[in-house]
Amino acid sequence: MRSLIFFLGVFVFVSCDPQTQPKPSAYLSLEYPEKVYQKISILRPYSFEVLASSKLxxxxxxxxxxxxxxLKASVSITYRKVDHNLGELLSEAEKLVFKHTLKADEIIYKDFSNAKKRVFGSIYEITGNAASQIQFHATDSTNHFIKGSLYFYTTPNYDSILPAVAYIEKDIFHLMETLEWND
Known part of the structure; x- marks a missing residue:
């Protein structure tokens, strides 16, 4: 009986030792506005819809x-006229994507095609701590070529910006789906 009381006494004193545990870093919870799209109002050789709350x-x-x-982010859109240089433009766009392979965990590409609107392209999702998380390009194969890149104004930490990347990725898909060439 004494040994049982002794064992319980030792157990209580040992188990009650307060050890502090480090707490993981917390990340800012982002609030996302409702998705309402509008056509760009700036005259370009192309048009598409963007999130109404974004700034052009x-x-x-x-x-x-x-x-x-x-979200402290932006999508940069570059336009080039196709003049018998489509292969060069596509090669340049892919070089910019694969420039991120040093920091990327994976590069996932998705082809995009809308024959009715003459829009053909690809969207590249770059996972990991790369400088750009999404890049894309689109062309009509004869006259127009655009390339886009998503950048955040912060040091890349993929885990913390992943919800924002997913939010903007939907806007980029919408941009591609509504893209039209103004001939």
């Missing part, structure tokens, strides 16, 4: 920047 920045040479101020 008019840039030179028919380029465009779509900013997401609340």
């Amino acid at each position: 920045i008019d840039e030179q040479e028919d380029w465009l920047k779509i900013q997401y101020p609340a």
